[in-house]
Amino acid sequence: MARPSFARRITNVFLTLITMMTGIVTGAWNIAPSGAGTVRIARAATTTIAVTTTRDELDGDTSSFENLINAPGGEGISLREALTAANAEPPGPPLRIHFAIPESDAGYNAGALVWRIRLDYAALPPLTRGGIVIDGSTQPGATLVSHPVIMLDGADVYDGANGLNGLTIVSADNIIRGLALVSFWDAGIVIEGASAHDNVIAGCFIGVPPEGIDLDGFPSYNGIEIRNGAHKNLIGGDTAEERNIISGNDYAGIRIDGSATISNTIAGNWIGIDVSGTRAQRNAYYGVVVTGGAHGNMIGRPGNGNVISGNDHGIMIWGASKNRIVGNVIGLAPDRSTPIGNREGGVFLIDGAGQNIVGGTTVAERNLISGNGYGIFIGPYYETTPRVARLNHVLGNYIGVDASGILPRGNTRDGIALNEYVESTLIGGDAQSAGNVIAYNGGNGVTIAGSVNRIAYNLIGLGADAATPLGNQRHGVFVVGDGNIVGPSNTVASNQLSGLLIDGDSTFVYENAIRHNARSGMCVKGDGSTIISNTVRFNQAIAAPWDGFDAHRDDCALVSGIVLSGTSQTLIRSNIMSDNAASGVIISGGEQNQVSANSITANIGAGILLLNGANGGIAPPTIQAVDQTEVRGVACRDCRVEMFADPEHQGREFLGAARASQDDGAFSFTIAGNALASLRITATSTDANGNTSAFANGMDVPPPPAVYTIHLPLVLQ
Known part of the structure; x- marks a missing residue:
């Protein structure tokens, strides 16, 4: 190892002496020789600051974290001041805003163990610098899973003219953790613009106050908005500590909007239920709504979806394409069994939504969609000028059952409904792993009013074991539109009306x-x-069927x-x-x-x-004679006569066909009699226009003639 330079050795001795004598060098320092006989000592920039008051003040020195620490406002350091100072810092390492508010603070509620920060006069400054971490879990007493103790309250600035938000993020790499945000006119949190990417919102209550706190004002309109080109942001995470509770908002829990708003992920959250996971605390319209052409977004992740229950509509994809919905529980509690339904339905793809994927071929990608109004609805819903929804794919989901796949938890309407103006949608796929379980729904298992759609490899009316009879309360599949395909490999069983009702043409x-x-x-x-x-x-x-469905007998x-x-x-x-x-x-x-x-x-x-x-x-043919090698009879002239063998007068085994004479309708058909012993021969006629008759009265195949063996004496001469 090379020896340190003389200057560096002198520096080390000098600093050691200073430390021994005064204890000055205790923090993070940058130390380097600056020339012969000179040492430059510079303290690194401060990267952490603590909020110490719930007051919404801006009277400290907010030119930097260090200056604010040295010259706070009269009440201490407010969140507004900390955000302003963070934005003033130059680009560099992450900045951390922690909380250390004393219990003596006027905003402290001792009964609820909550510090309420009331915004007094304006929105908080947007996060413009990037790399800012606001962590409410640093306040003593905080519990990320169930009880954030720092609450931002916008009731006093609930202003429609200015559309105030709780926190607005317009930069990258920010983290918001462990806060409750309530009563904001626009949204609790807004992530906005092309520069807003790779942000994380985790462990927050958004729209929901912590236990023991009542709202003083109106609900927030949206819980979280991601809009105007924001991309690659994460709402939630993989652990219970990262779970957000996003409930009680006046429009949507989460709204994703804008054609450049792409590649955002919503995972691991509870949306529309309370912190106990046992009761609805609905978002008034939507749990999650994706609109304005937003695409490439993920609602749920394999093995780490959201619980989206108790809302008016669970998930609404509104005119947006190429989004994925995977791994979610939609309409049930987190126990994956107790119904907490979304009133109108679980998943909606409307207003021309296309190329969206609901589910997947693995267990981790499966959505559990039960206990709602509709399970899944695709097609026109609100729009007065409908647009065609094309190329959506619904696969591998449980619809109307619990997580076991065999206990009934039906949606009250159709399991899956494809309305008019829906084309080229695939329900299921080309392998058993792509099939949906669609059972115990209050309407039809599947309704198809659009055209050129396909259903394949689904269990419709049975549990996931392909044996438990659950049924759907009307038809298994009801096809109204034209040119649709049912098959291959659907099992349609135990439904309360017909397995399939086909009212469309060319199915x-x-x-x-x-x-x-x-x-x-x-x-x-x-x-x-x-x-x-x-x-x-x-x-x-x-x-x-039971009396409630007698009206549908026609x-x-x-x-x-x-x-x-x-x-x-x-x-x-x-x-x-x-x-x-x-x-x-x-x-x-x-x-x-x-x-x-x-x-x-x-x-x-x-x-x-x-x-x-x-x-x-058309009359059935008349079979006149049957022997060991031939069937003879008469049918309509020039008709195709199909021959069958059956124990009675039906047609278990198709043997082949003959053509009746153009002159008198006579026909003959060669058979292998020994193979048909003890069966009857029967037949149908089909004329040149494709009209087929009923079965003819069958005629037994005579037994083969007896074979006798005669033993003659052997005479030798």
Whole structure:
């Protein structure tokens, strides 16, 4: 190691002597030789100051922290003075504003253990320097989790003309911790402008006074506003100590606004409930509202979401895009079971909101959305000139159940409602992990009034175990719009009306399991639908819906595995329809409805039943003869005759098809008799326009002829 220079050795000796004799050098100092025989000693800038009074004064020397410490106001150092002095400091290391207000202060409430700072005449100065930490938890007696003891009260400056805020942040890297902020005209805290980034608000009560304190004035309009280009700010954190309680505000708990307001995160907060987590303390309109084109914001984080409950609306994405809602509890208490619903609904994507994501494919990303009005609502809501909401994605959520996924905690309206002017929304995804659990809701599980939307891999009416029957109180899925897709891999079960009610045109329903619904598995009223490769079993398992829903019987007055009610040009192909308490398929009215290559068996009623002149009254074929190799009969001329085998007169096994003669309708079909022993052969006819008949009366396959073995004597010659 190199020896210190002579000048540095002299400096060290000199400072040691000074310290021994006077004790002067005790703080943070910058010490360096400044030339031959000279030592320069400079104290580092003061970076921490303590507020010592609740008075809202500005009569100290606020040109710097050090000058304010040396020349405070007559009542001590006020928060206003500390903020003014902080802004006067040059850029550099973080500045810390702590609190050390004595209990003798006039603003101290001994019963509540709270020091109330009342703003007397104006808003506090905005935080312009950056890197300022205001930490109310430094006041003796503070408890970050449940009881901040420093309260900012704007009741005396509640001024609509000036729109005063509690704290305004227009710079970067600030931290606000451990304060309560109440009764501000605009917001408790505003984070504003493009320079306002990487700020943190943690451990605060915003809109809510500490226990034992009553509000003297009106609620704040908003709890926190993030606006006008503020970005990469964090409200909350990962621990209970960082949790904000944001409740009791007159408009929104948190408002995020502006097209350049991006990449902000709201995580780990309680929004709309009290500090106990057991009661609503609502924000009057919204828990969180994202508007003005704000995008790329995160409401919740995987494994660290918010509890957003007890508000009028939980989360409102209003005309904003590319935001994510993940990991939140919306409508239940922090115990993830007790209902504290958002009255109108849990999540709203309205006024053209697009490309937003609600949920995710992991447990950590799952939202729990239960106990509200609507679970999720997408589409026009307030607007008089609707805009189309496109490309939103709802996946991996529990909607209408508790955190276990099997206990009912229903939303009172639809689980998910896609209103008109909603397109290309995906509910679920392309794997089981993307599916939602949608059960025990007071309306339909899912309602789709928009167009070109898709539902896939969801459990609709069952718990997360895919077995617990919870139902939805109306239909599992109600499709009103055109061109929507239901499938693949939805399980729609145990709903109080039909599994699916399809009232829109050109709906594509494929590869779903539809079972144990109280009325029909599926009722189709719109034209031009395609129903392929579904399993429709054990429907009308309950005798009838309860009386409260009798008014909705006209939604589909008939019951069956699949009902076509007045519809035309619908294709039902390659489905399994069995064990339904009525018929397998009922077609009532309408024409050009084709039923082809299905497995229809063991239904209590007919396999296929035509009513009210359906399909032009096409007659079933007549089977005239069946032997071991051939079926012969007669049908409508030039019709496709589909052949089936079944224990009764339905069609369990599709065997193939023949074409009836154009001349006299005769047909023949080759069969492998040994494979069909003890079964009946039955058939349907479908004409050139796509009208399919009921099943023909079946004819048994005769047993194969007896085979006798004759043993003749062997004669040798």
